Amino acid sequence: MADVRTQPHQLQVHPQRQHEGGVKTLLPQRGPSATQVLAVVTGIPVGGTLMILAGLTLAGSVIGLMVAFPLFVIFSPIIVPAAIAVGLAVMGFLASGAIGLTGLSSMSWVLNYLSRAKEAVPEQIDYAKRRMAGVAGYVGSKTKDVGQSIETKAHEVQIST
Template identity: 35%
Template sequence: MAEHYQQSYQTQHHTQQQPRSHQVVKAATAVTAGGSLLLLSCLIMAATVIALTIATPLFVIFSPVLVPAVITMALLTTGFIASGGFGVAAITVLSWIYRFVTGKHPPGEDQFDYARNKLASKAREMKDRVEQYGQQHTVTQQHQSS
């Protein structure tokens, strides 16, 4: 706490040590910069209101043409982007398959082999379970019929 008061005192003492002219120049600079930005903000707001006032009737007149045109352009753009993306994905997959088939070890081949082995082991496990269930089921039916 004492340190805070000491820093506050040093800050006040430092500002008091500056000549009065420096403080006046700093204040004048701050007022000039702030006022300029405020004036610029007001001019931009006025220009926006004027532009919107002029453009609104044009938007209303041309809206039967503009709205369908914007929707059409959005759909066309989306279609071209999706088509390009799927084309790149297809070429990537086909090149990966080609490298895999020709034995060139594409990236991710080890994960593919791991997944294939895991699926094969699960398939064998399910086959064994089905055979066990079938044997138990036939034994149960034989006991019920006798």
């Protein structure tokens, strides 16, 4: 058996990506791809425009609320009952729709159940007929057995008297 220390060993060295000073970096050494550059070039103006529009919308909403707030306070005796009436009307329409959908789905379920029951009824009738024939046969044989036992006892009573 050969000595392990005398056998040659192979050593593989894998270079690591290193930054100045020997620290491993997580970023690749090559630059961004063309797709990434195109995404940034188109994304920044579109995102900036949308942010400006969001700010303008927020400012307009705040200004409109500041202008309308005194009107809400002045007309609140009219606006609050009107809002309640409109809310109740909307809730009524929604409840009516929900009840109608529930009724339709219930009717659909009943019709499906009845159609499935019609398909199963002939099988159930055949099963009931077989059971009745079996019961009738059983009752007939029991009646015959009881009749024979009564006849036997009557014959025994006649013999003993």
